[in-house]
Amino acid sequence: MSAGTFTTPAGRMAALARAELTLLSRSKGTLFAAMFVPLVLPFSARSAAKEMDLAAAGLSVGTVVLPAALGVSLLFAVYTTLVGVFVARREELVLKRLRTGELRDLEILTGSAMPAVATAFVQSAVLAVGCAVLLDLDAPRAPLYTVVGYLLGLVMCTALAAVTSGVSRSTESAQVTTMPFVLLSLIGSGLVVPLEVMPDRLAALCRVLPLTSVVTLLRGGWTGNLSAGEALAALIGVLAWTVAGVLAVRRWFRWEPRR
Amino acid sequence: MKTNGHDHVIEVSGLRRVYGGGFEAVRGITFHVERGEVFALLGTNGAGKTSTVEVLEGLAPPAGGRVRVLGHDPRTERAAVRPRTGVMLQEGGFPSELTVTETARMWAGCVSAARPLTDVLARVGLAGKTGARVKQLSGGERRRLDLALALLGDPEVLFLDEPTTGLDAEGRRDTWELVRALRDGGTTVLLTTHYLEEAEGLADRLAILHEGRIAAAGTPAEVTAAQPARITFELPDGYVLGDLPPLPGLGVTGHEVDGAVVRLRTRTLQRTATGVLAWAERAGVELRGLDVRSASLEEAFLGIARAASAEAATATATGHETERAVAV
Numbered sequence: 001m002s003a004g005t006f007t008t009p010a011g012r013m014a015a016l017a018r019a020e021l022t023l024l025s026r027s028k029g030t031l032f033a034a035m036f037v038p039l040v041l042p043f044s045a046r047s048a049a050k051e052m053d054l055a056a057a058g059l060s061v062g063t064v065v066l067p068a069a070l071g072v073s074l075l076f077a078v079y080t081t082l083v084g085v086f087v088a089r090r091e092e093l094v095l096k097r098l099r100t101g102e103l104r105d106l107e108i109l110t111g112s113a114m115p116a117v118a119t120a121f122v123q124s125a126v127l128a129v130g131c132a133v134l135l136d137l138d139a140p141r142a143p144l145y146t147v148v149g150y151l152l153g154l155v156m157c158t159a160l161a162a163v164t165s166g167v168s169r170s171t172e173s174a175q176v177t178t179m180p181f182v183l184l185s186l187i188g189s190g191l192v193v194p195l196e197v198m199p200d201r202l203a204a205l206c207r208v209l210p211l212t213s214v215v216t217l218l219r220g221g222w223t224g225n226l227s228a229g230e231a232l233a234a235l236i237g238v239l240a241w242t243v244a245g246v247l248a249v250r251r252w253f254r255w256e257p258r259r
Numbered sequence: 260m261k262t263n264g265h266d267h268v269i270e271v272s273g274l275r276r277v278y279g280g281g282f283e284a285v286r287g288i289t290f291h292v293e294r295g296e297v298f299a300l301l302g303t304n305g306a307g308k309t310s311t312v313e314v315l316e317g318l319a320p321p322a323g324g325r326v327r328v329l330g331h332d333p334r335t336e337r338a339a340v341r342p343r344t345g346v347m348l349q350e351g352g353f354p355s356e357l358t359v360t361e362t363a364r365m366w367a368g369c370v371s372a373a374r375p376l377t378d379v380l381a382r383v384g385l386a387g388k389t390g391a392r393v394k395q396l397s398g399g400e401r402r403r404l405d406l407a408l409a410l411l412g413d414p415e416v417l418f419l420d421e422p423t424t425g426l427d428a429e430g431r432r433d434t435w436e437l438v439r440a441l442r443d444g445g446t447t448v449l450l451t452t453h454y455l456e457e458a459e460g461l462a463d464r465l466a467i468l469h470e471g472r473i474a475a476a477g478t479p480a481e482v483t484a485a486q487p488a489r490i491t492f493e494l495p496d497g498y499v500l501g502d503l504p505p506l507p508g509l510g511v512t513g514h515e516v517d518g519a520v521v522r523l524r525t526r527t528l529q530r531t532a533t534g535v536l537a538w539a540e541r542a543g544v545e546l547r548g549l550d551v552r553s554a555s556l557e558e559a560f561l562g563i564a565r566a567a568s569a570e571a572a573t574a575t576a577t578g579h580e581t582e583r584a585v586a587v
């Protein structure tokens with residue numbers, strides 16, 4: 001056996017991701033929820049956004065709708081999709097079988113997550129272009145915040161999905177176990193109602209939710225009116241949730257069904 | 260690792276495995292497997308076979324003792340071990356919506372020096388099923404797909420956890436032939452089974468596991484030879500065991516009487532049989548249901564289980580019920 005014939009982490013993850021992409025394309029329900037909910041839901045919030053006094057908060061319809069749409073994309077294309085994927089693979093004993101091979105644990109999780117993450121990427125591009133055309137949204141004024149916020153959001157949602165799969169016994173129960181994070185995020189993370197137009201106390205409470213910091217960075221990137229302090233606070237928020245998520249995965253993720 | 264000129268591909272010493280609830284599934288076992296050998300772990304369900312193999316596969320850490328595969332710790336030095344081993348779990352898992360080819364292709368991307376898919380699938384008799392989804396395969400076909408993936412990287416060491424459970428007679432024979440061919444090609448095979456004939460027919464050496472301990476080990480002939488032979492017959496009406504010549508004089512090492520049925524155990528079968536038959540001839544009686552048989556692996560296996568439950572019964576009588584309850 002020559003050295004060239006050994007597998008690499010990238011090659012192994014690509015093989016796994018390709019299989020997962022095939023599976024995603026065959027799971028019509030998951031595909032529909034992942035692809036269309038994030039495209040449809042934010043625009044239903046558009047009319048509500050028009051009613052609000054956005055200008056006073058330094059916002060426009062575009063800077064409300066797009067970050068919200070990207071947040072919804074993270075929730076449905078990444079978070080709920082991946083909870084279902086991790087639970088299904090665990091219950092079919094696929095994760096256990098994969099662990100007997102050369103793939104490392106992190107490679108299994110990353111490779112399995114890749115198609116969902118790729119879906120979210122494509123969706124974000126579509127949403128960004130759509131908002132630019134339909135809502136006259138300009139390019140981000142502080143693109144670094146947008147990019148960093150989005151990438152960290154992807155990692156955080158993947159980690160939280162892995163944690164949630166650990167407390168879900170079946171793909172059916174995953175529909176229930178994903179509800180708390182989805183509902184809290186929709187209500188409290190500025191996806192439907194911007195925190196800027198909330199009462200101060202409620203807004204302060206909502207600011208510690210996992211997805212809020214991500215949405216803050218996304219929106220701040222577009223408006224460019226995020227102060228360095230606010231940006232740092234948001235960055236620390238999303239990093240803290242990501243680290244907590246990763247630690248929780250190491251502690252609670254289950255590779256085999258409960259006996 | 261070489262000892263006495265032998266290449267120990269697998270070394271297990273004092274292995275213990277304890278589950279979360281405190282249940283000790285493996286209670287200090289020691290064995291080794293030499294290169295090119297087929298080694299069977301034989302035991303009933305719950306004997307600790309899978310718990311042992313999972314440690315060797317690097318899926319679980321040992322609670323105590325030491326395990327080496329190809330000279331490495333299969334868990335902490337996995338990069339050195341995994342490219343050289345193939346694993347077939349007792350219950351393999353593959354996504355039900357992928358086809359056979361898609362599954363094999365995925366696995367091939369995760370295996371160093373993978374062989375051509377078509378070769379491996381043909382070898383396990385799945386050449387005609389490449390386009391079928393995993394969910395459409397029969398239980399036996401899934402086992403063969405699992406075996407194909409275990410063979411994909413031409414492993415030096417193959418772990419097979421109950422490879423023929425769920426297969427029909429033909430599938431079982433095909434798998435046995437495949438394992439023999441692999442052994443002839445130099446592959447080291449560790450397999451678990453609860454089929455006696457599988458262990459007897461396939462294994463160069465075996466260990467019988469019972470309640471987490473090795474009850475007997477060696478070649479099938481050695482394990483069998485350690486067990487007594489058996490004579491069974493029915494005493495005619497009006498006769499009791501005491502009517503026979505003194506049993507120790509016949510070489511009998513143990514006996515049981517169940518109504519009229521007498522079971523004698525002996526290590527000198529010819530002498531004991533001759534003595535019993537000569538007595539019957541002299542007394543002019545016919546021994547109905549006469550059955551004279553040499554020790555077999557089956558006898559050895561049943562003998563070990565019998566001895567162990569007798570021991571457990573004694574333990575229960577002396578107030579160690581809790582230990583017994585956990586072990587069951």
